[in-house]
Amino acid sequence: MDKDTRNRYSNGASSTFFSSQNSSMTTKKLVIKNLKTSALTLPPDYFDKIWPLLKQALEAILNGKNSPTNEEQLYRHIDHLCTTTTTNETNTSSPSLLYENLKIVLDDHIQTLRPPLLSDVNDSCDYLRLLNSIWNDHIVRSILIRQLFIVLDRTYVLHAAIPSIWELNQDLFRCYVMQNSTISNRCISGLLKLIEQERRGETIDRSLMKSLIRMLIDLHVSFIKQIVTHLEMKRNNNLYKKDFEPSFLQSTEELYHNEGRQLIQTLELSQYLSHVERRLNEEQLRVKTYIDQSTKVQLIHIVENNLITNHIKQMLSKNFDALIDDNRFTSVALMYDLFLRIGPNGIQDLREAFGNYIKVHGRALVIDVDKDDKMVDELLEFKEKLDCFLHECFHNNEKFSNTLKDSFEYFINQRVNKPAELIAKAVDARLRTGNKEATEEELEKILDKLLILFRFIHGKDVFEAFYKKDLAKRLLVGKSASVDAEKSMLLKLKQECGNVFTSKLEGMFKDMELSKDIMTAFEQVREVLNYPT
Numbered sequence: 128m129d130k131d132t133r134n135r136y137s138n139g140a141s142s143t144f145f146s147s148q149n150s151s152m153t154t155k156k157l158v159i160k161n162l163k164t165s166a167l168t169l170p171p172d173y174f175d176k177i178w179p180l181l182k183q184a185l186e187a188i189l190n191g192k193n194s195p196t197n198e199e200q201l202y203r204h205i206d207h208l209c210t211t212t213t214t215n216e217t218n219t220s221s222p223s224l225l226y227e228n229l230k231i232v233l234d235d236h237i238q239t240l241r242p243p244l245l246s247d248v249n250d251s252c253d254y255l256r257l258l259n260s261i262w263n264d265h266i267v268r269s270i271l272i273r274q275l276f277i278v279l280d281r282t283y284v285l286h287a288a289i290p291s292i293w294e295l296n297q298d299l300f301r302c303y304v305m306q307n308s309t310i311s312n313r314c315i316s317g318l319l320k321l322i323e324q325e326r327r328g329e330t331i332d333r334s335l336m337k338s339l340i341r342m343l344i345d346l347h348v349s350f351i352k353q354i355v356t357h358l359e360m361k362r363n364n365n366l367y368k369k370d371f372e373p374s375f376l377q378s379t380e381e382l383y384h385n386e387g388r389q390l391i392q393t394l395e396l397s398q399y400l401s402h403v404e405r406r407l408n409e410e411q412l413r414v415k416t417y418i419d420q421s422t423k424v425q426l427i428h429i430v431e432n433n434l435i436t437n438h439i440k441q442m443l444s445k446n447f448d449a450l451i452d453d454n455r456f457t458s459v460a461l462m463y464d465l466f467l468r469i470g471p472n473g474i475q476d477l478r479e480a481f482g483n484y485i486k487v488h489g490r491a492l493v494i495d496v497d498k499d500d501k502m503v504d505e506l507l508e509f510k511e512k513l514d515c516f517l518h519e520c521f522h523n524n525e526k527f528s529n530t531l532k533d534s535f536e537y538f539i540n541q542r543v544n545k546p547a548e549l550i551a552k553a554v555d556a557r558l559r560t561g562n563k564e565a566t567e568e569e570l571e572k573i574l575d576k577l578l579i580l581f582r583f584i585h586g587k588d589v590f591e592a593f594y595k596k597d598l599a600k601r602l603l604v605g606k607s608a609s610v611d612a613e614k615s616m617l618l619k620l621k622q623e624c625g626n627v628f629t630s631k632l633e634g635m636f637k638d639m640e641l642s643k644d645i646m647t648a649f650e651q652v653r654e655v656l657n658y659p660t
Contacts, residue, residue: 396442553577
């Protein structure tokens with residue numbers, strides 16, 4: 128287990144059992160000395176005399192009791208054993224003896240943690256609470272033991288390339304407790320049951336979930352470190368990755384597979400989209416709360432695959448057109464965002480559905496002869512609506528923009544010539560009465576919108592013919608509402624189609640101006656010569 132993990136657990140164990148053993152004892156701050164080997168030599172029987180005291184203190188920690196021996200005295204003995212030369216009959220070093228004897232005591236104690244977890248505890252949540260309590264007690268005691276034997280950790284253990292005292296404790300807990308099939312199975316099934324309850328909307332103890340899943344992960348981290356150091360160990364002991372994660376992902380797959388198949392049939396499209404969004408948010412929160420980050424990618428993929436990918440065709444065929452008809456911008460935007468999650472295929476299908484909607488509904492606007500008088504206004508409204516969807520739902524996606532243009536151009540030319548004629552008539556109507564019904568700024572905006580429709584039509588020569596005829600009438604009978612507006616529209620057409628398209632129209636303006644100049648000159652001559660009117 129890494130330093131951050133130990134620090135997280137040690138917050139609950141900052142007060143050691145030594146500080147409360149005697150109310151008259153003054154707690155002193157331990158100072159770790161220079162850990163160099165002392166030149167002094169201890170007697171051969173020093174370990175045999177001191178070990179009973181250390182074992183007694185160790186067992187007191189493990190049983191949650193007070194040590195009869197002063198903390199400083201214990202620490203001094205451990206320091207002597209680890210930093211002072213000691214000889215004995217077997218030539219075994221004192222640090223090695225200390226580590227091996229410590230391991231025996233820990234081994235014996237941790238085996239006693241298993242029986243309560245093999246007893247009959249019917250309620251799965253109660254069982255998880257029992258396991259969590261035993262685990263947390265184990266962690267607190269592991270911290271205290273490590274604190275007491277820290278000199279051993281920083282001398283002999285460090286150089287012998289063996290598991291640290293902390294890692295030893297975790298490894299023993301994993302071997303004797305969590306590798307027991309009954310305990311691990313009940314733990315995993317209990318956790319999955321809680322997750323299932325939460326997914327049904329029930330309230331669960333998330334702190335309990337987080338603690339136990341963290342336990343599985345921490346035991347795995349400790350184990351991986353052991354693998355690096357001791358390659359002979361097998362990898363099949365990975366508690367989180369081997370036991371919990373596969374079962375969790377399998378239950379998730381089953382849940383969302385069945386849920387997707389059922390709800391796509393029973394819910395309205397907007398309701399289904401909201402449900403998918405909620406499920407994704409729930410799983411994201413689950414990862415933030417107690418599921419390990421390493422599981423996130425697989426978990427979210429399962430949700431996306433079963434609730435989105437597998438039902439794209441059904442979603443698009445189930446009232447997608449109605450969402451646009453009813454201006455359900457929020458739902459369409461959500462659909463776009465959800466489809467975007469699963470890659471280009473989903474977006475491609477959505478784009479095709481959008482294009483088909485434009486073609487079908489747009490064609491209905493241009494082929495209905497009985498509605499010719501409303502065609503242009505309805506086309507303007509339709510285009511404005513589609514632009515809103517493009518901006519608000521599809522974030523001005525270039526491919527969606529091209530789909531809109533291509534589809535609009537397709538349907539508006541399904542009826543040859545008539546749209547071009549009616550657009551020219553609409554321009555004529557605005558230029559005849561424009562400034563009387565709208566300001567110059569408003570008139571410019573209307574003309575710009577009509578010009579957009581003009582871009583889509585193939586029969587621009589038809590538009591030119593009607594526009595030229597209507598322009599001549601406006602100029603000859605003086606019905607044009609604004610010469611500036613006329614020139615502005617002519618400039619727009621010139622920029623759109625070039626000089627060739629507008630040369631004849633510009634010639635009409637020049638002819639009218641020439642005629643006006645001639646008439647003005649004639650009037651001036653008539654007045655000079657005093658011709659009667």
